[in-house]
Amino acid sequence: MGDQFVDSYDPRRWAAAWTPRQALEGRAARRSASRQRLGSVGLGAGILLAGAAAAWIARPDAMTPRPGVAADAPPGAGEAQSVRRTLQLASAAELETALRRFGLDAATAAQVAAQARPALGAEGEVRAVLEMTREGGALRFYRLQASNPDSSGAVVRRGEGGALETSRLAAEMRERIVVMHGIMDGDSFYSSAVGVGVPNALISPFAKALAFDFDFQRDVVAGDAFELAYAQRTNAAGEAMGSPLLLYASMTTQTKSAAVYRFQQPGGEVEWYDASGRTVARSLMRTPVDGARVSSKFGFRIHPVLKYRKLHGGIDFAAPTGTPIYASGAGVVEFCGPKGANGNFTKIRHDNGWETLYLHQNRFAPGIAVGVRVAQGQQIGEVGTTGRSTGPHLHYEVHINGERVDPATVQPDPSESKSLTGAQMQAFEQVRDRIDVNRAQGSS
Template sequence: MRASSPDLARDRAILDSYDPRVWAAEWARAHGSAASAGAASSHLATLRRGPAGMALAAALALCVLGAGALTAWLQQTAPTAPAGPASPGRPGAAPSTPAGPGELRRTLILPAATDLPRMLAAQGIEAELARRIAENAIPGLRPTGEVRAVLVLDATTSPPRFIRLEASNGDSSGVVVRQAEAGQLAVSRVAAQIESRILVQHGTMDGDSFYTSAVAVGIPNSLIPVFAKALSFDFDFQREVSAGDAFEAAWSQPVNSSGEAVGAPTLLYASLTTTAKTAAVYRSVGADGVEEWYDASGRSTVRSFMRTPVDGARVTSKFGMRFHPVLHYNRLHAGVDFAVPVGTPVYASAGGVVIGSHPTACGGNMAVVRHDNGWVTRYFHLSKFADGLYEGERIPQGFTLGLSGTTGTCTTGPHLHYEVRINDEPVDPLSIQTDSSGKTLSGQDLVTFAAMRDRIDVARAQQAD
């Protein structure tokens, strides 16, 4: 039997839907789940000759031929069912209102918010109304990223009348556009439903590097240099850490209502156990917004001098007499060479005053700092000085003096040459014993720190193997 013109128009609208479950649900509603394959084939033949095309007709055929099994499934997940929590693996949705009597709900996943006008038109919304709805919804959505759209229609009218659009970003923030009186639209914003979870991972060092070891157990890439820096006062990751040493990290991760990560993680806890010692540190942020690391009792892990003034360094040449690879004669190597890529930040080992920041012939760009205890540190081969760095400037410990490089005539590759001088005599930087800064939390700062420490420890215990 040949489909009537209204039936054909309706079914082409169904084919324009973005969700295959809508196609099957609409077909079952219009024709009954017991529709024969013969009738379906005849109807598809009509559609095939129309502008909907073979691909869309084939999609409808698959839905009809599987009507028996699909009908049971649709009873569980059809878009006409009241909205529940977002399914795992899908972007979170703004809280949606359950469908009322006679309401038809269609749930669609759009590549971007700019697809809203096309989607609304494909669902049978009149072009001008579709444009107005989209104009009101798009400001509440992100310009990029998937959008979950729930379109609610009045199924008691022909054609179905627009009731509301619930659209949400991946973090569950979004917007609701409703049909109001006198043809007006009411718009309301929905705040993101974000919570912070503490995640924990631990592992053992492999034979390659801490980086590969941490990535292997699921620690986010962005946290690995933070982990190393948090423990930099306690360990030299190049000389004191080896295969088999144990490490653990805990971090906070913002997630949406579907449990999906939305935003950058923040390291909260780091621990490392070697054959020689164990150290564990907890993050705390002071009233000034500065991040610092403390042991479990609230004592700062900061030492008077940093063990290594650059992250991710590998020692390529130690302090002492050696045959110079460029000058070709034996002479004292008055510092330590750390191999790092060009552009790696170089930090001041301790607070002090900049007494030099200029190019030299053999050492290239050099920064020199005199510290409060009279010691002097020198940093060579910089590719660039920090913006605004000037002689006479007072700087704190960890201040970025510049970026590593290959400047100067006495270098065979990118590295930092680092020197420490005490009473104007060169001293092996790796032999210096550093002492504690003595800072300890007290009062309300200690109470706040202890509460966060306990929360981290509970998460560590719950997620332990």
């Protein structure tokens, strides 16, 4: 059976079956077949090149994109006849002009912009995706999607019969928790926090949240560790929307550590609690001004102006003119105005009978007047150098039972510490646990 086939793995059978003449004839046949294949390839390549050239000449997107404008081909009625433009506008007021600039006639641009504008904010950037079709060399409107930074907006499209149809887009927002850690440098908490990427808007709230446990001008030094967690709303593109909200703050020094959680009781004010649900609020904050340097402590000293030994009945916090001053505790304003060597000063009587004084202010905060009740941490004025002063600073005093005491040594009243119970405690635990889970994971 094998004798019937020329193909064999035996060379002797190849020689017997394949004569020189047959070899020549086979060579000629192979050359002819090769020429036919090359001709076919050349013809195919020519057709492809011709088609590519035709497609390039008739390409739909013949306009050159302007800086900041992306162009690509959208899904539409025929990919080869579609044009897309992505426009980033400073406000909705620019929409009509932009539509005309990128191919729509004046009447259509006005109609499309009018349809989309009610869904767009009066202020803020607008992202618009314009889709058109090229028909007989002319551009014809197909679809526009215009959205606000929060992803809300409108879609305007050409429906059957050419009429414009509009549909609204709902905002797509989500909240994520961001966790950050840092080590204090040798300069300040501000520079330490900024150095690890903490948003500037969170630096003051962080210091206030821990104001009952730490004096950031005296208690915190280089090498101390801090941690915070904050909530940030983002749009569908993952871009931050609105201001971040501080949820958790902690500081660890060589001598102590403290951690606080933000919690708002139903219908109540926002307060800070430790992990066990006990409020950390005290009658007075440790420091009534942010970012200041203690330039003079409580006690006897040589007065810098009078040049004789005199009791310095408070603490001086040196800070630039205009630095905000806060009420160290809730109470009622008993005095607010200029008073000789004290300069512009405010006196607050607190609910437990204690009094605090704030001297040498540059000016008072709006609404601060005698008889007005202020909340703890509310701004009451600005640092200045009025009265008998050698430079911009806040002179801060605490009076207990009519006597001046060292603000740095005032101890919190144990009766002030209140703990959450019942349903409030259960609600707080859910908030606390969510924050702690994200702290363990890093962020969410």
